[in-house]
Amino acid sequence: MTTAPASTAxxxxxxxxxxxxxxxxxxxxxxxLSDKPEQGxxxxxxxxxxxxxxxxxxxxxxxxPFLAVASAAMFDVPRQGAxxxxxxxxxxxxxxxxxxxxxxxxxxxxxxxxPTSHKKFDEATAILAGxxxxxxxxDIITRDDVHRDPTVRLLLTRALARAAGIGGMAxxxxxxxxxxxxFGDKEPPDxxxxxxxxxxxxxxxxxxxGALLGQASxxxxxxxxxxxxxxxxxFQIADDLLDVEGDAAALxxxxxxxxxxxxxxxxxxLGLDGAKRRLQDLLKQxxxxxxxxxxxxxxxxxxxxxxxxxxN
Amino acid sequence: MTTAPASTAxxxxxxxxxxxxxxxxxxxxxxxLSDKPEQGxxxxxxxxxxxxxxxxxxxxxxxxPFLAVASAAMFDVPRQGAxxxxxxxxxxxxxxxxxxxxxxxxxxxxxxxxPTSHKKFDEATAILAGxxxxxxxxDIITRDDVHRDPTVRLLLTRALARAAGIGGMAxxxxxxxxxxxxFGDKEPPDxxxxxxxxxxxxxxxxxxxGALLGQASxxxxxxxxxxxxxxxxxFQIADDLLDVEGDAAALxxxxxxxxxxxxxxxxxxLGLDGAKRRLQDLLKQxxxxxxxxxxxxxxxxxxxxxxxxxxN
Numbered sequence: 001m002t003t004a005p006a007s008t009a010x011x012x013x014x015x016x017x018x019x020x021x022x023x024x025x026x027x028x029x030x031x032x033l034s035d036k037p038e039q040g041x042x043x044x045x046x047x048x049x050x051x052x053x054x055x056x057x058x059x060x061x062x063x064x065p066f067l068a069v070a071s072a073a074m075f076d077v078p079r080q081g082a083x084x085x086x087x088x089x090x091x092x093x094x095x096x097x098x099x100x101x102x103x104x105x106x107x108x109x110x111x112x113x114x115p116t117s118h119k120k121f122d123e124a125t126a127i128l129a130g131x132x133x134x135x136x137x138x139d140i141i142t143r144d145d146v147h148r149d150p151t152v153r154l155l156l157t158r159a160l161a162r163a164a165g166i167g168g169m170a171x172x173x174x175x176x177x178x179x180x181x182x183f184g185d186k187e188p189p190d191x192x193x194x195x196x197x198x199x200x201x202x203x204x205x206x207x208x209x210g211a212l213l214g215q216a217s218x219x220x221x222x223x224x225x226x227x228x229x230x231x232x233x234x235f236q237i238a239d240d241l242l243d244v245e246g247d248a249a250a251l252x253x254x255x256x257x258x259x260x261x262x263x264x265x266x267x268x269x270l271g272l273d274g275a276k277r278r279l280q281d282l283l284k285q286x287x288x289x290x291x292x293x294x295x296x297x298x299x300x301x302x303x304x305x306x307x308x309x310x311x312n
Numbered sequence: 313m314t315t316a317p318a319s320t321a322x323x324x325x326x327x328x329x330x331x332x333x334x335x336x337x338x339x340x341x342x343x344x345l346s347d348k349p350e351q352g353x354x355x356x357x358x359x360x361x362x363x364x365x366x367x368x369x370x371x372x373x374x375x376x377p378f379l380a381v382a383s384a385a386m387f388d389v390p391r392q393g394a395x396x397x398x399x400x401x402x403x404x405x406x407x408x409x410x411x412x413x414x415x416x417x418x419x420x421x422x423x424x425x426x427p428t429s430h431k432k433f434d435e436a437t438a439i440l441a442g443x444x445x446x447x448x449x450x451d452i453i454t455r456d457d458v459h460r461d462p463t464v465r466l467l468l469t470r471a472l473a474r475a476a477g478i479g480g481m482a483x484x485x486x487x488x489x490x491x492x493x494x495f496g497d498k499e500p501p502d503x504x505x506x507x508x509x510x511x512x513x514x515x516x517x518x519x520x521x522g523a524l525l526g527q528a529s530x531x532x533x534x535x536x537x538x539x540x541x542x543x544x545x546x547f548q549i550a551d552d553l554l555d556v557e558g559d560a561a562a563l564x565x566x567x568x569x570x571x572x573x574x575x576x577x578x579x580x581x582l583g584l585d586g587a588k589r590r591l592q593d594l595l596k597q598x599x600x601x602x603x604x605x606x607x608x609x610x611x612x613x614x615x616x617x618x619x620x621x622x623x624n
Contacts, residue, residue: 037479038479039474040470040471040474040480041478041479041480041483042479042480042508042509042513043505043509044478044479044483045483045486045487045490047486047490047495048478048482048483049478052478099439099440099443102436102439104434104435104436104439105439122416122494122495123416124414124416124417124486124489125486125495127411127414127417127439128411128482128485128486130443131442131443131446131482132478132482132483134443134446134447135446135473135476135477135478135482136473136478138450138469138470138472138473139477142466142469142470150462150465150466151462153462153466154454154465154466154469157450157454157466158450158451158454158455159352160450161448161451162350162351162353162451163352164447165448166356166357166360166364166444166447166448167350167352167353167354167355168354170440170444170447171353171354171356171357171360171444173440174357174359174436174437174440177436178357178359182434183359183434183437193355197354201354
């Protein structure tokens with residue numbers, strides 16, 4: 001049980017920390033997604049565990065688990081608990097990608113350059129793999145090695161349900177579909193509110209998880225909540241800017257998809273310069289929110305810059 | 313905070329208890345599925361809450377909540393906690409019906425005589441309503457009014473995840489699809505194991521929930537586990553028998569659907585007489601499991617008979 005360093009982090013140091021958390025998350029998910037049933041489970045059907053592993057292993061930067069680990073590290077809590085919370089969060093993220101890719105949702109054939117779940121397997125399997133990853137997240141977050149205090153684990157569980165559910169990510173997804181005119185008239189959505197739900201809620205949960213694991217004071221909790229809020233919006237603006245100005249090769253997908261779909265984004269709403277100014281404002285807000293933590297906040301400061309400046 | 317009576321129950325008394333729990337569950341779900349966001353939620357989008365309410369209100373006998381309430385009543389715990397656990401369980405049950413009905417799964421247009429969710433709304437909304445009911449279940453089960461002891465709430469949460477996930481209901485559904493030859497060769501499934509997962513796990517959870525809420529001894533927990541196991545299998549055999557011998561009018565759906573699909577059921581596996589004998593054996597097992605509870609077990613005894621003898 002070690003705690004991650006939380007001192008001044010250069011970009012290189014930051015990337016190292018990010019990679020280390022990704023590797024630990026990968027190993028943990030590999031273990032949690034074994035084909036051996038846990039107590040209370042009858043068996044884990046081969047096809048279903050294969051589909052769950054396909055969409056959750058070898059995946060991405062693991063930014064959400066990183067936020068949980070980095071925010072928890074500010075409170076010197078055992079790294080294992082933060083990794084568990086991060087793994088639960090990542091299960092939710094991966095479930096949402098499987099379901100969002102379905103033909104009736106975004107109808108995507110490719111994700112990170114590989115066939116999406118319903119293309120690799122079939123629609124029924126993809127739906128059940130998503131359902132099962134969502135369910136597994138709530139199994140993981142209740143376990144003893146998340147935190148010694150049951151009350152903390154309960155708070156983490158309930159906050160995760162609210163970040164993922166109707167008032168969070170799932171609610172954001174239906175607002176996004178509504179904004180495309182899928183249920184009748186196309187009504188330009190409130191982009192800030194939509195992203196706060198669709199992508200922001202899970203990113204903020206990573207930060208909040210650290211505060212809960214660290215049994216933070218009310219003031220510290222509010223600081224991480226404010227940081228997570230700014231981080232989530234910065235993440236989405238950077239995403240919207242990349243879709244306009246990004247390089248398809250670096251992105252691993254064509255740029256200009258939002259415009260092609262006629263989507264309302266931060267860029268269409270604020271203009272290119274307005275979106276860039278807003279992004280800089282958010283970085284300042286994120287920095288300011290971390291002020292009470294002094295040097296311990298350096299990793300999260302670097303995380304906000306990383307997200308704002310990323311090229312993919 | 314009253315506790316349900318647990319003395320000798322005639323069929324009439326039993327039906328009254330069943331109806332009372334259904335009414336209380338309905339009122340509770342109506343409150344839990346309000347359009348007002350809870351703390352940590354941004355807003356509850358109109359279309360999504362409508363779809364969640366459509367598939368979870370005005371629904372069925374509420375057998376699963378009844379099992380939670382009746383088993384908890386044996387331990388004289390507050391009825392409110394059992395109703396909350398029952399509501400969480402019912403959210404999982406309703407989510408599973410929405411997803412099972414989808415075109416890529418069982419492709420059903422009607423459920424209890426009304427259009428299924430994807431027919432009433434659309435596929436994307438149905439998937440998200442299911443996802444959100446699943447997520448809401450884990451929000452509900454963590455709340456303070458489930459049980460005063462956080463450890464009990466955590467045990468309830470984890471057991472629910474395991475009953476619903478890959479090693480329980482979701483796993484059973486993929487095995488059912490595999491048994492229909494959906495993923496290649498049609499292989500007759502192990503019917504007992506399949507039903508133990510697909511329908512049995514949630515029914516058993518109802519019984520286990522009572523034991524957890526009542527902080528039962530190991531022996532009492534094992535008794536309710538055994539009862540729940542027998543109950544779940546009896547429920548499925550009765551279902552398979554109804555599909556062969558039932559009256560379409562009473563069922564509210566055509567009989568003979570299993571045979572039309574060429575499904576392996578307890579009846580195809582054991583024969584009509586064999587299935588009936590097995591059902592009687594299971595009733596005896598359920599009775600025997602309840603022996604340590606004496607007269608307090610009468611309601612659950614009546615529940616097993618009710619399920620075995622039901623006409624729809």
